[in-house]
Amino acid sequence: MKCIIIDDEPLAQQIIEDYVGMIPFLKLEKKCNSVFDALEVLQKTRIDLIFLDIHLPNVSGIEFISSLENRPLFIFTTAYSEHALEAFDLSAVDYLLKPISFTRFLKATNKAYHLYSTNQNNRREEHAEVPEADQEYILVKSDYQSVKIKLSQILYIEGLKDYVKIYLQHEAKPVITLNSLKRMSENLPDGHFLRVHKSFIVNTNKIKSVTKNRIIIHDRWIPVGDSYKSDFQNSVINKFAL
Known part of the structure; x- marks a missing residue:
């Protein structure tokens, strides 16, 4: 400051x-x-x-x-x-x-x-809340229907073997879809979404605070994996530096 x-x-x-x-x-x-x-x-x-x-x-x-x-x-x-x-x-x-x-x-x-x-x-x-210029939404299959998810509402995504949980702002329950975190990462636009762990992708605009090894989003502690620390340092730590 x-x-x-x-x-x-x-x-x-x-x-x-x-x-x-x-x-x-x-x-x-x-x-x-x-x-x-x-x-x-x-x-x-x-x-x-x-x-x-x-x-x-x-x-x-x-x-x-x-x-x-x-x-x-x-x-x-x-x-x-x-x-x-x-x-x-x-x-x-x-x-x-x-x-x-x-x-x-x-x-x-x-x-x-x-x-x-x-x-x-x-x-x-x-x-x-401002929509991305090139991509505003993603469509995912959940409960036998296609669900339209606004990118700016995604807090973070958690991978669970063959499924992923998409946690959304203002929603109590995540959207669960049959997908891999790798494929999900490839389908998300560059800029605001960053894979920080083998099990997590985060929306960097939703980060409350950061340390060297952990992130807080919506009162949830998210770990930063060793193999992702370099990208995390360049994309997030430097961004938050005063």
Whole structure:
């Protein structure tokens, strides 16, 4: 997450800068002495999180945040408690009172990261609803009939010997069809579908989170097989890197 600090006190700036440097998912873009310095940064760079004091020269932190149409996530860092209600009315992630301990700072930034990740996943979900240009559906045989499945609704596919289970968004039960995972992989369009294990194909647009060896989709842990790790690294891990 790209962040900026807005504070006219050099010592306060330094403390927050040190804390930011200790958190791996944060990257400090700029330390700003006023909201005017911050505006210049916001006009040139996408910022994900703002740490800002309330008592600032000329324009207060609350006035500044209120003026932003497309505001990033923000955390107030202040010595004054009386503005907390107003801050949360503006949907502040947190309200940190100086002197700020690292433990309290970490808790606030973890909350910000959770909100950021949720927003990113929601955007991916929305993007996934747009039909693929060349192929929108697949047809599979299930229960003696042909079932039309929209590609953007597929979460993941699990292979079970001579059958596959196709798990769909908003559907409690998977579609089961007589097929092999290899043949299914060949029939799916490139781009959003990736085989990550001998028993699983995933829709990369539906991934909630990833680690080196596992994926979470729709609260299901899906393993990454050793022989698929290279493709997984190139197609998914790098895509999710901040």
